[in-house]
Amino acid sequence: MKTKDRRPRLAVGLISGTSMDGIDAALVRLSGSADQPRVRLLVFDTLPYLREVKEWLMGVAAGELTSAGGVSRLNFLLGELFANAALGVCRDAHVSPRSVSVIGSHGQTVFHQGRLELIPGHSEAAAPSTLQIAEPAVIAERTGAPVVADFRTADMAAGGQGAPLVPMVDYLLLRDARKGTVALNIGGIANVTVIPAKAKPPDVTGFDTGPGNMVSDALVRHFTGGREHYDAGGRAAARGRVNEAVLAELLRHPFFSGAPPKSAGREQFGRYFVESYFLSRRRARFEDMLRTSLELTARTIVDALARYVFPETRVDRLIVSGGGAHNRTLLKRLAELLPRLTVELSDQYGLPVDAKEAIAFAILADRTLHGLPGNLPRVTGARRGVVLGKIARP
């Protein structure tokens, strides 16, 4: 396929994130060249995992013992489920899956180690590696469309951390000739893509700022005995007050003072973090803890921008996406703390906040099919831009 091909084409993006709630699927119409695409979302849907599958996955991703056969079976099973998610959005749009030019499947991450790491009890450091599953050959066979999958391995083979990859799509869709832009995604972890006005790919940077919803979600699950999974709209947090003593302590966590590039995960802000900073307090009010956790997210985002971005880059607007974009209390706090910036949702740019990541992998797959690099070396740390993923043909 030629890079300069500008014909409109259908593409599907598939991803299941670390929360493992289910498979996000976006069917989009792309137009323009693969290097300057325009995108229109046709259908977005989430196919939830059955409880048994989610539990199996959660266990394997948490490092529970399994076998090569277990990983193999899970890979093929998820291939069927990801295929169903793709077929579902095609059906909803009354589109034949065979007319889809490419399916970009991120798959499900069951292991990711971005850099050399010491393993407790071992004398040698473990080399970086990553493992996403959901067999692409199964998706290709069931849909009749070419599938691009395994987006993170090529970047890591080129010395990168294999993440984050969405900044390339932020650059493609949100850059502006006159306005400096920060794209903020608030998932379990919050991360920013910094796109100066008139940026070229090498000007784009990006890093994780710390917890997004991960800590708040854990608190909600804890205090509701697992009945609820997140603070809808930030309403519970809005009723609470910030515990300044706890916040001050939280802000001293070494992750926040480290210079970018940096990336975070459950290793830093998972169960241990929540237990030691929040659940160990006596007489802690639920709403106050939630409000404090929300303040941590807002403050660490703003602090990171103030320290590492604003000194070098003029920023005019903050474009928010991810599940945290539904949290009005959080958005209000961000707007208060960043009075000189326009705070908007990515919806206004054709990227509904929940669908943005799935859309991103449709666009990255389109790039791969056209032989274009999908990573940003300054963001991932790779030696160079590389074509991401592997292509499976139906």
Added chain:
Amino acid sequence: MKTKDRRPRLAVGLISGTSMDGIDAALVRLSGSADQPRVRLLVFDTLPYLREVKEWLMGVAAGELTSAGGVSRLNFLLGELFANAALGVCRDAHVSPRSVSVIGSHGQTVFHQGRLELIPGHSEAAAPSTLQIAEPAVIAERTGAPVVADFRTADMAAGGQGAPLVPMVDYLLLRDARKGTVALNIGGIANVTVIPAKAKPPDVTGFDTGPGNMVSDALVRHFTGGREHYDAGGRAAARGRVNEAVLAELLRHPFFSGAPPKSAGREQFGRYFVESYFLSRRRARFEDMLRTSLELTARTIVDALARYVFPETRVDRLIVSGGGAHNRTLLKRLAELLPRLTVELSDQYGLPVDAKEAIAFAILADRTLHGLPGNLPRVTGARRGVVLGKIARP
């Protein structure tokens, strides 16, 4: 790339088999179209695994407990080793790896289940799946050449058993307008590809006949206390006598009377088989056991041909490859039992017996890059011919 492209091109094939001794690498020059290739072997070499790696792999492939992280790390580690094997044959040929048009990497199988199977203790049957590792993105990055890998998944997604795949290459390189041909590969397991005179792809069949070297190798390891791994040239077997009582018992094993398509592995002819039929005998002479095991291989090959091939297909010649082709005693027996056939080594057709499998994956990768199917549906049981593997670009 166009199917009709006939320019000479370099390709590399990489495979490590179930014996896990090391990585076979073949550098070949292909000419003619991808659908009617001619092949010339330039360099063949085997890069042995270090003992630690072999032990780790053997454990994982035997179903020992591991984690997603363990599989991920092993996948990336083998990616480096497979890349080294490819770089090695290029260096030996004084060829830049970047001038290689494609590397076909079979990877290392750590799990393969070709059909629906009941799992002891589970009420539901396990769906078929397969897992080959040796990260292709790492091979592509280190060599600068496009890599095709994961050859078995697409066939399985299309309902096939994902094996055997070499018969397509047997068809491409060994077919003849006037002679009916059986290509016999004697690895751990022995298998045949049946290519009638003037065959088209749908006329080709193939199946496993039973143990190749697997039983003999196990006997040698047992009787030498692990100092030797195989009976070089079949010399020890040549000194022994067939134990007719044991042989008669062996031939009653249900695998041999089953009609093809059928495939065998360690499940049937591994440790348990060797112990119960051979090692349980008192006063069994080593050479007699070896000779009996060799006779089992020869007889089951010939019986299978007599029952399932000769009634339907005129066969003029038997072309032997695989490690067992070095066993002169075995070859002599085959020639005696098949007096009407010409028995030859694949070397005479430009396919040295040890290099044939690695060469096969170079040719299959060339087909994939040209969009041609690589499986034979009558051989694997797939619903249709499919393009095998996934393409990773450097």
